[in-house]
Amino acid sequence: MPEKPQHRGNLLLVDDDRHVLESMSSWLRDEGYRVVAAATYDEAVSALGSQPFDLVLADIRLGDRDGFDVLQYSRDRYPATSVILLTGYGTVETAIDALRAGAFDLLTKPLIDQELEMAIQRALTQRKVLEENKRLKAQLDRQLGMDNIIGSDHRMQRIFEMVDSIADTRATVLITGESGTGKSLIARAIHRQSDRHDKSFVEIACGALPETLLESELFGHVSGAFTGATSGKIGKFKQADGGTIFLDEIGTASPGMQVKLLRVLQDLEFEPVGGTETIRVDTRVILATNEDLQAAVSTGRFRQDLFYRINVINIELPPLRDRIADIPHLATHFLRSVSEDTGRNVAGFSNDAMEVLRTYRWPGNVRELQNVVERAVLLGKGEQIGVQDLPSNLTTMAPIHVAPSSGRTLKEALEGPERQIILDVLEANDWNRNVTADRLGINRTTLYKKMKRLGLDDLEPRTSATGSMHD
Numbered sequence: 001m002p003e004k005p006q007h008r009g010n011l012l013l014v015d016d017d018r019h020v021l022e023s024m025s026s027w028l029r030d031e032g033y034r035v036v037a038a039a040t041y042d043e044a045v046s047a048l049g050s051q052p053f054d055l056v057l058a059d060i061r062l063g064d065r066d067g068f069d070v071l072q073y074s075r076d077r078y079p080a081t082s083v084i085l086l087t088g089y090g091t092v093e094t095a096i097d098a099l100r101a102g103a104f105d106l107l108t109k110p111l112i113d114q115e116l117e118m119a120i121q122r123a124l125t126q127r128k129v130l131e132e133n134k135r136l137k138a139q140l141d142r143q144l145g146m147d148n149i150i151g152s153d154h155r156m157q158r159i160f161e162m163v164d165s166i167a168d169t170r171a172t173v174l175i176t177g178e179s180g181t182g183k184s185l186i187a188r189a190i191h192r193q194s195d196r197h198d199k200s201f202v203e204i205a206c207g208a209l210p211e212t213l214l215e216s217e218l219f220g221h222v223s224g225a226f227t228g229a230t231s232g233k234i235g236k237f238k239q240a241d242g243g244t245i246f247l248d249e250i251g252t253a254s255p256g257m258q259v260k261l262l263r264v265l266q267d268l269e270f271e272p273v274g275g276t277e278t279i280r281v282d283t284r285v286i287l288a289t290n291e292d293l294q295a296a297v298s299t300g301r302f303r304q305d306l307f308y309r310i311n312v313i314n315i316e317l318p319p320l321r322d323r324i325a326d327i328p329h330l331a332t333h334f335l336r337s338v339s340e341d342t343g344r345n346v347a348g349f350s351n352d353a354m355e356v357l358r359t360y361r362w363p364g365n366v367r368e369l370q371n372v373v374e375r376a377v378l379l380g381k382g383e384q385i386g387v388q389d390l391p392s393n394l395t396t397m398a399p400i401h402v403a404p405s406s407g408r409t410l411k412e413a414l415e416g417p418e419r420q421i422i423l424d425v426l427e428a429n430d431w432n433r434n435v436t437a438d439r440l441g442i443n444r445t446t447l448y449k450k451m452k453r454l455g456l457d458d459l460e461p462r463t464s465a466t467g468s469m470h471d
Helices: 018-030 041-050 067-077 092-101 113-144 154-166 183-193 211-219 255-267 293-298 304-310 324-342 351-359 365-379 410-428 433-440 444-453
Strands: 010-014 034-038 055-059 082-087 105-108 173-176 201-205 244-248 284-289 313-316
Touching: 010 018, 010 041, 018 034, 034 041, 041 055, 041 067, 055 067, 055 113, 067 082, 067 092, 082 113, 092 105, 105 113, 154 183, 154 313, 173 183, 183 201, 183 244, 183 284, 201 211, 211 255, 255 304, 293 304, 324 351, 324 365, 324 433, 351 410, 410 433, 410 444, 433 444
Parallel strands: 010 034, 010 055, 055 082, 082 105, 173 284, 173 313, 201 244, 244 284
Antiparallel strands: none
């Protein structure tokens, strides 16, 4: 006969009948459970406070109190612990009362071994499922919340503060920025920070669908609305009822779709395609675009009234080339993430490789950096990511040319691009060294040294023969 598995769960058994208590405890231990026995309410309370239990089995009739008191105490203090009530006088009313009070089940004595075993296993399985759901939710919160968005740049810090301040409002949010800057991450972070976080977050890329299909995706359709519509469909706005809908690439919406969106944003109501019933929803709307919508308004490609309606709160994400100080943090974050997922042991980046990452212009922004790091971890052969592990376009693609020529070290080859970057930032900030150093992610002394080494101090405009413009 196969042995029973040991330590199948920690049980607290509560019964004022000593004979029942001893015999049930012995049987449950033989079945592989750890059992603590309690004959009174006070003993049960003391046991609950001494160690964690997966399940409580409590007789309803106790000498001093009853099983409902044990149930209430356990639910108040230890809500993750399931409770099964036992009774020798079971009625339908008692069963209803037990379930309403929060009991997992009510079993009637005399207990049948198989019935008791099945009830215990159902309770323990439910507990495991709830714990797994809680773990996955916490993991999702970490992945989609603010903790997963890296940024020490002062502009990113202001964005983080804005996300915190607007999360619980119903105001429409427009997220702008170049492709790959993390607009979807910010949208998800707003949702996860809000009081809607336990409801749906529904994302749809407006530019990926033709107008007719997009309308059906957003608002749903009734059966027979068009050829092939053999059954009705619930739209994304309805799916996001009580939660958040994220409309990406909103700048691609057609004039007809813009009219429909304006009505939904104003009244939060719509009709499915082919239908007449008006559907009302409570949906938070977040939109994103990499286009200049004001320019689109001036040329007539985007409705002015819709622009004003969606531009209630604007979060503008800076391109990665303007937050150079964040590049090492982002690269290290992506390296650790890929290393954990793949089991590769990669210690970090060489100084030369990190310098290439810092001086590259990143037209694809954070998304491009993530892809580069993932590629380097997967294809690299050494314990560190070196320049040889990076794509060739990082050292040859204009406007940064970092291809070392014969007889020159990498540091010498990088001086040209480094000089141009510093010059561009200086000129963009009227040669204000404090602002330039901040934009570049270096301190002012380091900037002075670099300017002197690269001959930029000779180019600085002077207000007099002795003083610079922004010393």
